[in-house]
Amino acid sequence: MPGCILRAEQRPGRLNKKRTYAVLSKSVCDWQKTVLLARQPQALYSFINGKAGYTKDIQNFDTRRPSMSYERFLSPGKIGSLTLKNRSIFPPMGTHFVADGFVTGQMIAYQARRAAGGCAMNIVEIASVHRTSSAKLILGIDDDKFVPGLAKLAAAIKAGGAKACIQLWHGGRQHPGAEFGGQCWGPSAVPCPMIQEVPHVMTLGEIREIIDAYGEAARRAKEAGFDAVEIHGAHGYLIDCFLNAYSNTRTDEYGGDLERRARFGREVIRAVRAAVGADFPVLMRMSARENYPGGITLEEGIKAARLYEAEGIDALDISQGCYGAMPYTVPPYYLPERVNVYNASQIKMNVQIPVIVAGKIYTPDIAEEILQNGEADFISLGRILLTDPDFVRKTQEDRPEEIRHCVACNSGCVERMFAGKVTSCVFNPLTGYETEIEIKPAPEKKRVLVIGGGPGGLEAARVAAERGHAVTLFEQTGDLGGQYIIAGRSPHKVMMENAARHLGYLAMRAGVNVRLYTKATPERIQALQPDAVIVATGSEPLIPSVEGVRGSNVYEARKVINGNVRIREHQVAVIGGGLVGLEAAEFLVEQGKRVCIIERLDQVGKDLEMYIRPHMMQLLEVNKIDVHVRSKCVAIGTDSVTVEKDGRRESIAAEAVVIAAGAKSDPGNVAAMAARLVPQCQVIGDAKTPGNVIDAIWQGNEAARSL
Structure with a gap:
């Protein structure tokens, strides 16, 4: 297997010896061998202290688990005469x-x-x-x-x-x-x-x-x-x-x-x-x-x-x-x-x-x-x-870690x-399209930069590397997986966090040069001299312009689910009844909070799949979560929110408010900057239009195949 590289860089001109850097270490590979797949790993990365500009390259290591016998699973069996x-x-x-x-x-x-x-x-x-x-x-x-x-x-x-x-x-x-x-x-x-x-x-x-x-x-x-x-x-x-x-x-x-x-x-x-x-x-x-x-x-x-x-x-x-x-x-x-x-x-x-x-x-x-x-x-x-x-x-x-x-x-x-379409898979766009899609070696090898380490960026980086391109990925945080990591922090969804991290593992296994804590700047892009760039910077929360939205008792749903903030108040109003809002509500009721949901549409969970909806609707019923539909939040106070419904305003008790009102694309306008510097620039996933993970991964796969 080619050597994988994890590289962490600081912003130019800043020095912080206590900054933590991420490297893919041999010890991680050993740990990964036993738990990556079957034991639901919680991390793929080891964090060590270092100095500014510290880089560690690990070459030619073996990421396979110690040989495990699947004797029964791989043994012959009979069904009748067959x-x-x-x-x-x-x-x-x-x-x-x-x-x-x-x-x-x-x-x-x-x-x-x-x-x-x-x-x-x-x-x-x-x-x-x-x-x-x-x-x-x-x-x-x-x-x-x-x-x-x-x-x-x-x-x-x-x-x-x-x-x-x-x-x-x-x-x-x-x-x-x-x-x-x-x-x-x-x-x-x-x-x-x-x-x-x-x-x-x-x-x-x-x-x-x-x-x-x-x-x-x-x-x-x-x-x-x-x-x-x-x-x-x-x-x-x-x-x-x-x-x-x-x-x-x-x-x-x-x-x-x-x-x-x-x-x-x-x-x-x-x-x-x-x-x-x-x-x-x-x-x-x-x-x-x-x-x-x-x-x-x-x-x-x-x-x-x-x-x-x-x-x-x-x-x-x-x-x-x-x-x-x-x-x-x-x-x-x-x-x-x-x-x-x-x-x-x-x-x-x-x-x-x-x-x-x-x-x-x-x-x-x-x-x-x-x-x-x-x-x-x-x-x-x-x-x-x-x-x-x-x-x-x-x-x-004996390659189960690659599954x-x-x-x-x-x-x-x-x-x-x-929905009337053919069956496929979020994580495998080739499923159902075997006669149409094929991952082929690139006729011309290019230097490719992927900006953003969420699911779409990781898919694009992996596929591009497997086609033979020299791929570098910039991720400005210290983790790979993007919003899918946050989704996996919701109750019952650890599989999603594990899958997001596994996408990072597969990208690195393919030879992608991953640089964590690395923000895309003109200087860094120009230093790489890429032939092509794929922008997968995702989205950031959309914060509505309502009175009191910047108050100290107002929190953003992603940060709540991710554990970045802790809500101490007991009565919480969630603004937005889509999937993220419902997951935030589920997260909060498990902490013993009294929760209500305020939704502008005529029902909550309109974006839920039919197999997920029963679970979420039962969640609302069992936990006695009050749902206010056709209701627009117009003001947030210290102990209540004001909503407008059918032309009338009413006050709803709430000591804290969680915002789950949607998303906006490409925070930082990275796509515009990259397009000025690199002629071949593609924008995918939420950076292009806020959507779901299947959009991001499929667009990442397609972008890499087009190079």
Whole structure:
């Protein structure tokens, strides 16, 4: 690996021997070896005392951890008659890489890339078994016309070294009828709380029709060359909808007690088995529990697992939740690591077939521990393989410290999909764009300066260095990661702080010359004589012009969350109900403060992803946080704030005020200065327009690729 450099510089003409300088020391590398990835490091940098202009270069060191055996994770395993080369599975996740139900080249490239990264089996996303769950952006397997495309997909996965499986699916009441020009189907006329469409109650003949459709779909999957099929019986979809008492109120043989409610799923298994034969592996995805009032409990989940096993299922793929408890289906950052492992372990104790588990398993150490403890037999690596498709390969090559971090933000993957875009990843802009984006060696090597060490700047610096450019990065503070470090200081979000620091590590590993405590000045820029500069200086808080805003009892939200200031007052008003304001409120209520939020819009949290919103709304309710919407703060006093709402003014008690009113770009107008000095100048992220981390990282990646 090339030597990495961390260099700290003082402002010219100033001398302070007590100033702390940052260097990447060998001791940090040793510490990093054991905790960087699996132990959630709190810092990558060692700080030492020195004199003005002190520089220390560390050359040609090895940052790998001492060799750790992932014996169980990397060992072969069997599902029915199928032998998998290791214990990793890429699970079925929606992508929108579909055209009128047909496989696209984009989907083939996306799946092949995960297979090439060392995964043992890819389970392709939901494939509709019947016209009543079809849609333009959902893979079709309900007609023979789809088989040729599916065959190309299966072949590409297998060419990459993985086994190919596909998930057979019917959405039931959770699939809007408008998608196929009809009315959603379900066991009973009980609408999904999210879709809010009363289902058509399936007749016995229609139940038989759907069961047969599963069998025909399985036949097509086998004909297309897939090595296995998985039946989707989880997350409130049709099979799970029959299983749950709250959505199945039938009184015939498909309703009543658990065994009768499980009859539909069991008959689907029989139809699939009859279509593919005894030796063809058939898996079942199931929710161990619903986490929804009246939904199945873990005890009922265990009973259902036994019933499925008795019908001949070869493996159980354990998840939880439904549309009524959406966050559990794709667990976001505030849910714990290994969120499904306990459920999986309890089911494993009650069946003889292999158990697969998914849900916030982001390191090979955690995967190995789960397997060694006997809590599961296979590990489903979902979002982490969007972030880093080489997870398994890096584990095999004893390079786990290089695995990029997933933070369970859901914004680059599922949120993009629900917004009508294709799935991707905040930290990996290449995900989903494998046919369009490639990091290639630069045809002309340049001297590149990146100003700003936040996520966007670090991504730009890393990619530019990996392309062969000589890259220097100026960061005027003593830390790398920018606002994402601050975001990681909020409750439940330490993963984000770790990920931000890891971006710094990857940049330095790529050979970037990082200079901390280094403000961009004309003299420093000219001294480097860069051919190109990328400005990633971020933003600074927007402070509204209201009376009293400069008072001693007024604080800025970023500083509060970051721990730079300590609010001693008890009653606190937060001005601004966006994500930052809500996080500041959460931070303060954990300190025992009495908090209210003042928001100009008609609701708080308009910028929240759908998986994060339930957590934040529950936070407001549980902590009895008063929310004043359509309210504009017009004055701040020593013990109250004055707000204007519907043309009237009122006073709200507040001993302290926290400002979370937005941001403004490029503090210090660095971009204008850099553009005057360097002809090739690009501005990215918040320095260009205040946005979110995906904008910054993707723009940084694109800027580096354009050099």
